[in-house]
Amino acid sequence: MIESSDRTPLARSFFDRPVLDVAPELLGRTLIRMTEDGPIELRLTEVEAYAGESDPGSHAYRGRTARNEVMFGPPGHAYVYFTYGMWHCLNVVCGPEGKASGILLRAGEIQVGAELTRRRRISARHDKELAKGPARLATALDVDRALNGADLCDGPAAPLTLLQGRPPSLDQVRNGPRTGVGGEGAYHPWRFWIEGDPTVSPYRAHTPRRRAT
DNA sequence: CCTATGATGATCT
């Protein structure tokens, strides 16, 4: 009974709520990535909410574009973007359809398939670093823009699925400012993590780029 | 442990 419940994908209605309600409840959930070499399972320990057109930190702040259109679509799908010329990041769309949103999956603990992730994460010195940071998480799970728009509620055989997992007790959930997000009005305490978990990434304040010479 | 910096390209102005 408990076993079968653990393998149940999160219902789409779980995501069809405001991001700030969904984000803390994603902690402890299991993300399954089905690869050609086998499944990888990760327990989410850190996420960050982006509230769409009203949020200066959000990719959707300036309205709908080709890149961010998935953020405006139905909840329970993946929004994947490419950044800094090298990295991918994975978000979950939630909220009512038509209202842009995203929750950045920032870190997690690899529970199944660690040997598959180590191939892509050569520089990780400890397994706790395999998915410690959003681009590391995407790299470990072999996520790129081919998965942009993927349905996360389609069952464990799909390329990407969110399961119910093992949520932490509420007194272990913390929140604080978002990492690396700058700009006027962008400072909201919308980063959520499991306190004391060794896979949570270190906080980094936003630092403006130096101008090119 | 820490901070500073270069890598690399899509996106938007």
Add this chain to the structure above:
DNA sequence: GATCATCATAGGT
């Protein structure tokens, strides 16, 4: 042309 929801590395403490 500037910005960007980042990471790995080098070198100092």
